[in-house]
Amino acid sequence: MIFMLLICFFNTRAFAEPIGSNWTNFNEKYNISLSKSWKVNFSKEISLDKIDGAVIEKDNKFIPVNINISGNNSITITPINNYEPNTRYCLKLFLNNNKKYYMYFNTIKEEINYLGKDVSYMNFKKSNLLSNFNTLYDNKTIEPNVSLSPIKENLKDNIGNLYGHGIAFYDTDGVSSMHLEYPLLNKYTRFKGTIGIETSSRSSNGSISVKIYADDEKVYDKLWESETFPENIDLDIQNTQKLIIEVKGNGPALQKHSIGIYNPILIK
Secondary structure (H helix, E strand, C coil): CHHHHHHHHHHHHHHCCCCCCCEEECCCEEEECCCCCEEEECCCCCCHHHEEEEEEEECCEEECEEEEECCCCEEEEEECCCCCCCCEEEEEEEECCCCEEEEEEEECCCCEEEECCCECCCEEEECCEEEECCCHHHCCEEECCEEECCCEEEEEECCCCEEEEEEEEEECCCCCEEEEEEECCCCCCEEEEEEEEEHHHCCCCCEEEEEEEECCEEEEEEEEECCCCCEEEEEECCCCCEEEEEEEECCCCCCCEEEEEEEEEEEC
16 A cells, blocks of 8 residues: 555656656667566665665556565566556656656566467367377368368358458367367467357257366356357466367257358467
């Protein structure tokens, strides 16, 4: 609570006080990670009563931060939420002896990989059958009644939207299930894309469920019917070793189902 009061009090004052000749500048930094914490070391012991405030701003607006005393002569400034990619920020520090410091820093560009293309699946399981593949481009069929398409171009959903690429799941008996595992190895922070019924099953009956897990944590769970509109997903997958996608037909038997994950991307 003390930290929050200091920050809120100081924000108003700092906004009205632009950087001038009485400020000390630290060299600008580049390629900063989106969750970077800043540790500031002092030559003498530091305490709260010696700090008027510390802020990080973007476009003259302040972002929420946590400030912690770390040791006797340093503080750590951490953003509450991740920084935006490819963006310039300014860190400002105010001491009660009227000394002011600032440093600009620039975040990394958002790095995107395509699920199924740049990151190929490791395991594919239908019921109790498990096979190991190296790439989605194999377009292999596990059993006659269930298959997984390779990366395709110009996939169309049930309301006519056309997508640049995607992964399509086909269930021709209405009750089969599929299980995909993608090794992420803690490399990614978000999984984005669009999920929707594929155009080929827009007139079918029954439903199909899609569940997505970040390791053991379920991050998406929805039952899809033929007339369900497509929806965008943006899932938090930070610190995830393995992304799991499960698709299951829920009947009626012998009813064909197909659903797509369109433009699936992994963001570092």
